[in-house]
Amino acid sequence: MSSISLALKDSRTMARRNLLRMRRYPSMTVLLVGMPILFLLLFVYVFGGTLGAGLPGGGGIGADGRAAYLDYVTPAIVVMAAAAAAQGTAISVAMDMTEGIVARFRTMAISPGSVLAGHVLGSVVQSLLAMGALLLVAVGLGYRPGASALGWLALVGLLTLMALALTWLSVALGLVSDSVETASNLPMFLVFLPFLGSGFVPTDSMPGPLAWFAEHQPFTPIIETLRTLLSGTAVDGATAAAAVAWSAGITVVGYLWARKLYRRER
Amino acid sequence: MSHPRPPAIELTGLRKSFGDRVVLDGIDLAVPAGSVLALLGPNGAGKTTTVNILSTLMRADGGRAAVAGHDVAADPFAVRSSIGVTGQFSAVDGLLTVRENLRLMADLLRLDRATGQARAAALSERFDLLPYAAKPAATLSGGMRRKLDLAMTLMGRPSVVFLDEPTTGLDPRSRRDLWDIVRSLVADGATILLTTQYLEEADALADTVAVLDGGRIVAQGTPAELKRRIPGGAIHLHLPDAAGLDAAARAFPDGVRHDETSTYSLPAADGIPGLRRMLDRLAEHDVPASGLEVTSPDLDDVFLALTEPGRVAADDTRKAAR
Numbered sequence: 001m002s003s004i005s006l007a008l009k010d011s012r013t014m015a016r017r018n019l020l021r022m023r024r025y026p027s028m029t030v031l032l033v034g035m036p037i038l039f040l041l042l043f044v045y046v047f048g049g050t051l052g053a054g055l056p057g058g059g060g061i062g063a064d065g066r067a068a069y070l071d072y073v074t075p076a077i078v079v080m081a082a083a084a085a086a087q088g089t090a091i092s093v094a095m096d097m098t099e100g101i102v103a104r105f106r107t108m109a110i111s112p113g114s115v116l117a118g119h120v121l122g123s124v125v126q127s128l129l130a131m132g133a134l135l136l137v138a139v140g141l142g143y144r145p146g147a148s149a150l151g152w153l154a155l156v157g158l159l160t161l162m163a164l165a166l167t168w169l170s171v172a173l174g175l176v177s178d179s180v181e182t183a184s185n186l187p188m189f190l191v192f193l194p195f196l197g198s199g200f201v202p203t204d205s206m207p208g209p210l211a212w213f214a215e216h217q218p219f220t221p222i223i224e225t226l227r228t229l230l231s232g233t234a235v236d237g238a239t240a241a242a243a244v245a246w247s248a249g250i251t252v253v254g255y256l257w258a259r260k261l262y263r264r265e266r
Numbered sequence: 267m268s269h270p271r272p273p274a275i276e277l278t279g280l281r282k283s284f285g286d287r288v289v290l291d292g293i294d295l296a297v298p299a300g301s302v303l304a305l306l307g308p309n310g311a312g313k314t315t316t317v318n319i320l321s322t323l324m325r326a327d328g329g330r331a332a333v334a335g336h337d338v339a340a341d342p343f344a345v346r347s348s349i350g351v352t353g354q355f356s357a358v359d360g361l362l363t364v365r366e367n368l369r370l371m372a373d374l375l376r377l378d379r380a381t382g383q384a385r386a387a388a389l390s391e392r393f394d395l396l397p398y399a400a401k402p403a404a405t406l407s408g409g410m411r412r413k414l415d416l417a418m419t420l421m422g423r424p425s426v427v428f429l430d431e432p433t434t435g436l437d438p439r440s441r442r443d444l445w446d447i448v449r450s451l452v453a454d455g456a457t458i459l460l461t462t463q464y465l466e467e468a469d470a471l472a473d474t475v476a477v478l479d480g481g482r483i484v485a486q487g488t489p490a491e492l493k494r495r496i497p498g499g500a501i502h503l504h505l506p507d508a509a510g511l512d513a514a515a516r517a518f519p520d521g522v523r524h525d526e527t528s529t530y531s532l533p534a535a536d537g538i539p540g541l542r543r544m545l546d547r548l549a550e551h552d553v554p555a556s557g558l559e560v561t562s563p564d565l566d567d568v569f570l571a572l573t574e575p576g577r578v579a580a581d582d583t584r585k586a587a588r
Contacts, residue, residue, distance in 0.1 A: 100357035
């Protein structure tokens with residue numbers, strides 16, 4: 001077998017291990033999937049009636065506003081679900097590092113990258129399932145995506161790329177943490193960052209510097225692209241390119257950082 | 267059988283520092299294939315660092331280390347395929363069951379399904395793990411978890427096995443079980459390097475004991491050789507009654523009386539002539555001894571005699587270095 005096929009086989013073994021661990025420790029998965037769903041309910045039923053009325057072209061206060069806001073906020077909460085799953089990744093990487101099992105892996109004749117690759121593969125799968133579950137709940141609440149077949153394909157592609165970026169970044173955050181507690185706190189900013197973007201309210205309603213930040217942070221082009229893909233309207237090329245570039249960039253930085261951290265002696 | 271085999275583990279001038287703290291200050295060791303070397307030393311002596319370097323977890327700052335004929339720095343991958351490591355901290359996946367942990371090893375070792383299952387079944391049987399096959403490893407007792415840990419290490423049939431304080435924290439029965447396992451590994455031809463703080467353990471298992479202190483090997487030899495190197499030991503006289511003990515006390519005022527066991531202990535005799543003089547004196551004083559027992563110093567005496575002065579010296583040099 002070539003070294004690449006060995007690396008793939010080891011990574012698959014490690015990914016299976018991580019998926020098995022998620023099944024054995026379902027409370028964390030339930031929490032990470034459940035939290036964004038709660039946010040969706042909160043934003044639609046508590047704030048939606050009023051916030052929706054303030055959207056450009058939004059309906060009146062009450063049921064109309066709620067329906068408009070459900071359309072508007074769903075992509076942001078999908079992103080939030082990926083960020084929450086990333087938090088779980090950081091925790092499980094840190095847990096692994098504090099246990100002796102990783103030292104065992106390092107003394108075995110396996111592909112050195114497979115330990116982290118296994119985490120990433122397992123987490124991306126978990127993240128996609130969480131986002132899928134959230135979309136289903138949104139549909140249950142009355143959300144009607146208008147994406148074409150090609151649009152769905154592009155959507156899954158972008159969601160996978162984003163999940164990959166968030167996961168590699170949180171693998172690094174999990175490695176840089178010296179305890180599981182730190183690892184659960186560090187990626188918090190990823191869950192809050194969508195708020196400071198176009199996910200919940202249009203950025204032009206924000207004060208100057210904040211609006212500038214909101215327009216230039218990575219989640220905004222991602223959320224905007226998701227929103228147009230889901231609604232089936234025409235995608236803005238530059239925004240989509242920015243979304244892909246941010247995701248790819250964060251993936252590369254997260255990967256290189258994680259690899260450096262994993263290779264150091266402990 | 268007497269054909270000399272090349273050493274399975276060979277260290278020359280191995281050095282390692284963490285910052286300005288010297289942990290290994292030039293270690294030389296050779297472990298013949300099929301033998302057991304016990305690395306004995308107090309906490310912080312450098313035992314775990316040695317194992318970490320040999321098992322490719324750490325790089326040495328200087329010197330050379332070879333395991334199973336492969337240089338650990340130049341060819342870590344080849345070393346890894348020959349070794350098995352059971353460290354001080356449990357290296358099992360607590361969320362996975364016993365069976366899944368063993369399966370994970372089989373997959374990472376790229377064993378085919380039948381071979382993997384056969385090895386897992388044989389090791390589970392040998393380590394009494396069968397009743398726990400479907401239990402998550404986190405729910406096992408310390409002793410059982412250590413056995414699973416070792417079973418996972420042995421899935422790859424390593425020719426060189428590193429055991430870093432394998433029985434620390436285990437109850438006496440689990441410790442004995444583990445000793446039996448180590449002996450059976452040696453019988454199967456494996457080479458073992460084990461670190462321990464328990465002299466009894468080194469005495470029970472090792473062909474060679476190397477005493478590590480302050481980053482240096484301060485003594486090396488068979489357990490018997492090490493015991494002979496230092497003074498100590500005692501002669502215990504067995505006496506029938508209190509009157510006998512009184513007689514012994516008159517003959518040897520420097521002895522220690524043990525009424526509960528009806529024995530009288532003397533410092534070790536100075537070789538055979540000393541023993542003869544002692545017997546003459548027993549006759550002169552009509553001491554009614556019914557038997558006697560000569561004990562050599564145990565490894566505890568060796569350990570204390572060898573490590574304490576060395577450690578003080580090492581601490582002094584470290585302070586001076588700062």
